[in-house]
Amino acid sequence: MIPKTLNDREPVPNLTDIEAMRATFSWDAARAECAGLPDGGLNIAFEAVDRWVAAGCGEAVALRWLGKNGERRDFSYAELARLSNRFANALQRLGIQPGDRVCILAGRIPELYITALGTLKAGAVFCPLFSAFGPEPVRVRLVKSRARVLITTTLLHQRKVREQRSELPHLEQVLLTDGNGDEPGTRSFHTLLEAETDHRPPPRTQPEDWALLHFTSGTTGTPKGAIHVHEAVVAHGLTGRWVLDLRPGDIYWCTADPGWVTGVSYGIIAPLVNGATLVVDEAEFDARRWYAILDRERVNVWYTAPTAVRMLMKMGAEALCGHDLSALRFMASVGEPLNPEAVHWSMAALGRPFHDTWWQTETGAIMIANYRAAPVQPGSMGQPLPGIEAAIVQRRPDGGVDRLPPGVEGELALRAGWPSMFRGYLEDEERYRQCFADGWYLSGDLATCDADGYFRFVGRNDDVIKTSGHLVGPFEVENVLMEHPAVAEAGMIGKPDEFAGQIVKVFVALKAGYEPSDALRKELLGFARTHLGPAVAPRELEFAADLPKTRSGKIMRRLLRARELGLPLGDMSTLEGGRSQNSGV
Amino acid sequence: MNAISNEQIRDTVLRTLSDVIPNADTQALHPDISFHDQLELDSIDFLRLMMSLEKELNVTIFDFDYPKLSTLKGCEHYLTERLGGA
Incomplete structure (x- = not known):
């Protein structure tokens, strides 16, 4: 157990007394903290960007993009609002209707963020595809999502999409971020945007309208498209504030690619909803580059993955040498269990622990975490967020579940009903239904819970x-x-x-x-x-x-x-x- | 240490690369453009490439030197220097 002594020079954690908050928490109160749309309703992009502009904070830097060849570009909240308005206008001009799917297949380029926010404003559903997928996973996801629009680059289009266009009857538009429209069957993303205005009436989405589609894998069958609604932003904002300890003005870096759920929930939405500056690095992992970014950008909060932490460990102290990471206030990790060695290494090398967090594509937001104000148990994913009831259960043959006592291994389950819970698997009602029993969402992860309420990951109950x-x-x-x-x-x-x-x-x-x-x-x-x-x-x-x-x-x-x-x-x-x-x- | 020729180093890099990235067209590789940009290798692939080269050539590649080996030409330069080739 790593106890916490909070530094007087650092701000008080956003969440200090977890138990007290758990006792009094209500999701309705959390919902009430959203700005909401002027005419009622709720929209993720409005909560993330336009709300800050309306509040007079539009000139704050929302996105600091670091290109792989050394480029650096800042986008203010106001600029992101204008550009996403333009993209939403363009989608409307292309005939995209609320609920239609808009896919992006691209690396971490600025157009990705504009696409995500503009799609949400248009009431369409944003579906990211990881750029390191090959042609087959890309085809399967484009077919299953029935995407009408794909935003991508010339190279990725040539490598992964062009030859399959005839198998994608729903795909009407391919917009290239670096194309001029010469490539047959494509249009230029930027030419389309230039033709639009900066202005757009506020979105008209409701909390239960579809917003995000994330594909995830199961043991059998093709990947499942997990659907999230605009109300998920309640959990994105809250977990950003309470788990990642984000506050306006923070410099925040999430290393996850938006091709996966972390890179959207915490690589786009949560930091912006909390008024932070989001650092985006286009390049692949490089220990020296990473330390230089943490130093130069004065990163306060850093969310990364155990694989990256282990690679940093391998690189040793030389890569860190000469870098000042004193701006770092909080470090967290997600994606797989963080091994205790990595936590101890971070204490020794970086002077503070990594905080493991647990959640899934289906949960939409962090559910279990080690908190800034609580002791860290190395090897444990931490304790449930206030508002989240987690338990270790065993499925009964009759379809119900039994809760298991502390220390006993079983399936990790969450009481259904939090705002970012997925609302379905696209066109797969049966598989969605199978995820629930007796009012619990069954995660498929095997875990234990100790008497102090700390959960530990054990494995999967399937073959993923x-x-x-x-x-x-x-x-x-x-x-x-x-x-x-x-x-x-x-x-x-x-x-x-x-x-x-x-x-x-x-x-x-x-x-x-x-x-x-x-x-x-x-x-x-x-x-x-x-x-x-x-x-x-x-x-x-x-x-x-x-x-x-x-x-x-x-x-x-x-x-x-x-x-x-x-x-x-x-x-x-x-x-x-x-x-x-x-x-x- | 026995000197190793530039050709041997180049051949070893290409062979090792094609073991790590079995669908790579190593003959078409541009020597000055990073492997990342030509072959879609991820950071774990790159790490495997570095560790395989260490084993194949019996040489230590310092972790903080990895960025110097991000292109074919960079690999050749670095390994030639480390192995005392000519």
Whole structure:
């Protein structure tokens, strides 16, 4: 346990007495803290940007964009409001209706933020696609979302979309952020914006209107599109204030890519709702660059991922040398369990602990956290947010659940009904329904809770894995491999990795007539990577004569995992879920 | 330490790169443009590349020097210097 002694020179935490707040908290009171729309209703983009302009704070820096080649550009709240108005106007001119999906496939470029906010203002649904997805995950998500508009870059369009356009009948518009309209089937994002005015009437969205669509993976079937509504902003704002300790004027850096839920909830919405300056770095991880950013930008609050923390640990003290990180007030991490070593390292190297947080695409916002005002338990995800009831439960055969006592492993469940709870999986009512029992949302994560109310992650109760903090499901990976003429069967597992937590590993059984060889292994890995992209691609492939299956023919990935980890195959009770998730860190 | 030729270093970098990024067209690689910009490798891939090169060439690549190895030419320069090649 790392006790907290608060520094007199630093502001008092936004949330000081967690227990007292838990006793008196109501979501209605939190809802009342939103500015709301002038004519009633609620809109995420209005809460994030226009509200500050209306309050006379429009000149504050909302977004500080750091380009990978050294560019630096500030966008004030007023400028973001104007640009997002223009984009919303452009969407309207293109005939986009409330509820229509607008996808973006791009790195961390300024146009992404304008797109997100403008889409929300137009009442359309913002759906980010991670730029490191290959053509297949991109196609699947564009088809499933029925996106009418895609914003992307010339390069990403050429690599991942152009050849698939004929399979995307709903996709009417492709807007290129760096194109001039010469590329067939595309238009220039900037030319469209230039034709619009800065002005736009306030949005007309209601709290329960759809706002965000985030795809996430399951064990079976194609990725699920989790739907979030505008009311989610209540939780984004509150958790930004209470967990990340954000306040107006803070310099805040979230390293997550907006291709994933963290990069939207906490890489766009929460900091802006709290009036902070959001730092965005376009470049990939580079320890020296990161420390230089923390120093030069005087970052106060930093939200990153365990994979990044472990890579910083590997880089050692040299990279940190000469950098002044004294502006840092609070550091948090999310994506996978933060190993205790990383917490202890941050105490020694950075002088303060990383605070692990837990939430999911489906929860929309942080649900369980280590707080600035509370002791940190290294290895624990912390305690539930006031307003969130969390429990460890066991599913009963009749479909109900039983709560389990402290210390006993079970499924982590949340009492349904918080504002950022997902409202459905797109066109998959059945899978949505299966996530709930007896009024609880069942997370699929296995965990324990101690007598002090601190939760610890144990593993998954299904076959999805976390690699570099990103959820990857076996279905997408195995399906692509099965497309190769040599592959008879494929089974995916997460293999523990010192840095990524887990990497995607596949076991492959070959069709008759094919022999295992290094050349074929490389060919299959290359084939998978070409189709899936680096975010999802397997990094290791092992040939197997045949894969263990149930009587009904389902591949038993748990046995593959046991084989990989050298666990006794008979000892199945210890293999439940992705226990390997913790063993590599 | 036995000197190693520039060609050997280059071949090793390309072979190692193609092990880490099996779909990479290493022949088409521009020597001055970063691997990141040409091959879509992520930070874990890059780390694997660095660690594999250390193993293949029996050399220590200091962590804080990683950015110097972000292009093919950068790899060649750095490794030639470290290995005393000519």
